[in-house]
Amino acid sequence: xxxxIRNSLEIHDYLNQQKQVVDSYLDDFLPSAxxxxxxxxxxxxxxxxxxxKRLRPILALATTDAxxxxxxxxxxxxxxxxxxxxxxxxxDDLPAMDNDDYRRGxxxxxxxxxxxxxxxxxxxxxxxxxxLLAEIxxxxxxxxxxxxxxxxxxxxxxxxxxVIAGQVVDLITQGKQFTRKELExxxxxxxxxxxxxxxxxxxxxxxxxxxxxxxxxNFGSTIGLAFQIVDDVLDVTGSPEELGKxxxxxTAGHKATYPRLYGLERSREIANELVEAAIQELSFLGDKSExxxxxxxxxxxxxx
Amino acid sequence: xxxxIRNSLEIHDYLNQQKQVVDSYLDDFLPSAxxxxxxxxxxxxxxxxxxxKRLRPILALATTDAxxxxxxxxxxxxxxxxxxxxxxxxxDDLPAMDNDDYRRGxxxxxxxxxxxxxxxxxxxxxxxxxxLLAEIxxxxxxxxxxxxxxxxxxxxxxxxxxVIAGQVVDLITQGKQFTRKELExxxxxxxxxxxxxxxxxxxxxxxxxxxxxxxxxNFGSTIGLAFQIVDDVLDVTGSPEELGKxxxxxTAGHKATYPRLYGLERSREIANELVEAAIQELSFLGDKSExxxxxxxxxxxxxx
Numbered sequence: 001x002x003x004x005i006r007n008s009l010e011i012h013d014y015l016n017q018q019k020q021v022v023d024s025y026l027d028d029f030l031p032s033a034x035x036x037x038x039x040x041x042x043x044x045x046x047x048x049x050x051x052x053k054r055l056r057p058i059l060a061l062a063t064t065d066a067x068x069x070x071x072x073x074x075x076x077x078x079x080x081x082x083x084x085x086x087x088x089x090x091x092d093d094l095p096a097m098d099n100d101d102y103r104r105g106x107x108x109x110x111x112x113x114x115x116x117x118x119x120x121x122x123x124x125x126x127x128x129x130x131x132l133l134a135e136i137x138x139x140x141x142x143x144x145x146x147x148x149x150x151x152x153x154x155x156x157x158x159x160x161x162x163v164i165a166g167q168v169v170d171l172i173t174q175g176k177q178f179t180r181k182e183l184e185x186x187x188x189x190x191x192x193x194x195x196x197x198x199x200x201x202x203x204x205x206x207x208x209x210x211x212x213x214x215x216x217x218n219f220g221s222t223i224g225l226a227f228q229i230v231d232d233v234l235d236v237t238g239s240p241e242e243l244g245k246x247x248x249x250x251t252a253g254h255k256a257t258y259p260r261l262y263g264l265e266r267s268r269e270i271a272n273e274l275v276e277a278a279i280q281e282l283s284f285l286g287d288k289s290e291x292x293x294x295x296x297x298x299x300x301x302x303x304x
Numbered sequence: 305x306x307x308x309i310r311n312s313l314e315i316h317d318y319l320n321q322q323k324q325v326v327d328s329y330l331d332d333f334l335p336s337a338x339x340x341x342x343x344x345x346x347x348x349x350x351x352x353x354x355x356x357k358r359l360r361p362i363l364a365l366a367t368t369d370a371x372x373x374x375x376x377x378x379x380x381x382x383x384x385x386x387x388x389x390x391x392x393x394x395x396d397d398l399p400a401m402d403n404d405d406y407r408r409g410x411x412x413x414x415x416x417x418x419x420x421x422x423x424x425x426x427x428x429x430x431x432x433x434x435x436l437l438a439e440i441x442x443x444x445x446x447x448x449x450x451x452x453x454x455x456x457x458x459x460x461x462x463x464x465x466x467v468i469a470g471q472v473v474d475l476i477t478q479g480k481q482f483t484r485k486e487l488e489x490x491x492x493x494x495x496x497x498x499x500x501x502x503x504x505x506x507x508x509x510x511x512x513x514x515x516x517x518x519x520x521x522n523f524g525s526t527i528g529l530a531f532q533i534v535d536d537v538l539d540v541t542g543s544p545e546e547l548g549k550x551x552x553x554x555t556a557g558h559k560a561t562y563p564r565l566y567g568l569e570r571s572r573e574i575a576n577e578l579v580e581a582a583i584q585e586l587s588f589l590g591d592k593s594e595x596x597x598x599x600x601x602x603x604x605x606x607x608x
């Protein structure tokens with residue numbers, strides 16, 4: 001077995017095991033499907049527990065581990081990040097946005113529950129995420145750290161360079177000519193900002209110093225961009241079965257993507273270069289950075 | 305001039321003056337309309353600065369005043385509450401929800417900017433509200449209070465008895481027979497919870513003791529219910545010009561309302577009784593409660 005295959009098997013084992021941890025806490029943190037009004041909790045659970053790589057929570061947990069942070073605090077943050085990610089997917093899939101029928105291998109939330117409930121389920125996941133952040137366990141001395149975490153997440157998902165900003169530019173450039181600057185903005189805001197925040201807020205919560213936080217932030221923003229480039233590539237090369245959602249949609253919808261601007265081959269190269277650069281950022285962590293490095297490598301080799 | 309008319313003029317003067325204060329801070333706290341991506345900030349400003357009574361922020365400021373709390377902190381909370389209220393209105397007006405064309409005397413957000421941007425503008429206002437709560441000025445010793453404030457707001461607007469829960473039950477009972485219990489649930493969750501939270505979180509932020517918080521919470525929940533009953537009555541008796549939105553919609557849509565269950569006359573009586581009961585709750589505040597009492601009275605005499 002060559003080294004690349006062994007590494008690939010190891011990272012998939014690690015991802016699967018971490019995904020199970022995250023899924024079990026997500027299940028705990030969500031209202032039960034029998035709680036009134038049932039349909040909203042069914043819809044939240046349907047979309048959140050459907051699967052997904054759990055990349056953002058796993059990145060937050062790996063960062064916590066690398067910094068010897070507290071798992072029992074970090075898991076609240078990790079689950080909040082996944083709730084926020086799922087909220088953005090539910091809204092992104094709506095007819096007024098990307099109009100997608102499948103996500104994570106099943107019908108999208110609005111196809112299953114109707115648009116009204118889908119909008120509210122997204123809102124409820126966002127709200128539940130903030131509640132979870134407010135509930136991070138710890139005595140009152142942790143409160144300033146919790147406030148900083150909440151504040152950074154608001155910026156990462158807001159209308160100024162955050163997830164919402166990325167969704168807006170994605171929406172208004174659909175079917176139009178777009179510039180390289182717009183493409184980079186969409187990727188950095190819509191996907192990069194929350195991936196970066198997953199690493200950065202875990203560092204805040206673990207009590208990392210300014211320098212450490214900044215290096216991890218660079219790592220996060222670099223792998224965030226690599227992740228989105230690979231996503232664009234997979235939209236061209238992947239099958240719906242592998243992706244759990246429609247493929248070829250970006251090309252059909254004339255969306256801003258890397259392959260459209262740079263071609264497939266060069267896009268793959270750029271993603272690999274970014275992952276290498278991101279890993280360089282972690283050298284200060286020594287052995288502690290192993291899982292984060294593997295996660296970065298997974299981003300460039302992933303097929304889903 | 306009889307006493308009732310004089311009181312009515314006084315409360316309108318007070319409301320107008322407070323509304324100007326709130327509007328000026330909302331303007332400051334929102335991203336400028338020239339900030340990229342412009343359309344989302346235009347949409348947020350369009351819906352938030354369109355007008356509206358500003359009842360929730362004014363209740364928060366009056367509560368702060370009654371408890372000798374700090375205005376410069378409370379105004380952050382007050383503006384966050386109005387952003388949250390506006391987010392819920394924008395989403396409520398969408399075709400998949402209430403499908404309204406007019407709100408606050410102008411086209412609804414989705415009629416003006418399209419559904420995609422309206423969904424995102426609502427999301428952005430909710431996110432900006434949490435950011436504002438995290439930015440309440442004060443040293444680190446205020447952080448536990450800010451966390452409690454954020455936590456309570458999450459509960460008040462969430463999927464379990466909060467605003468979202470109320471929207472869900474409102475949505476699923478449209479055009480159907482509904483029970484008195486469902487009607488009360490919708491009113492208490494969709495409208496009551498945020499009005500109650502406006503008073504209660506202002507009390508938290510002002511550092512009020514447990515007993516004071518509880519009395520103010522009772523006051524808030526009682527006027528919240530009265531407010532919604534008057535809203536139902538005005539939907540029957542008011543004109544679109546007075547209301548700034550379509551009237552008669554609840555009846556046409558067979559929505560759960562008080563007049564449908566109790567008739568107009570008895571609904572008005574119930575609202576008046578609730579306002580009187582709410583005012584009784586405030587006796588412990590003595591003279592300090594004057595503005596809160598006037599706000600409660602305004603709720604029963606309002607025509608818009």
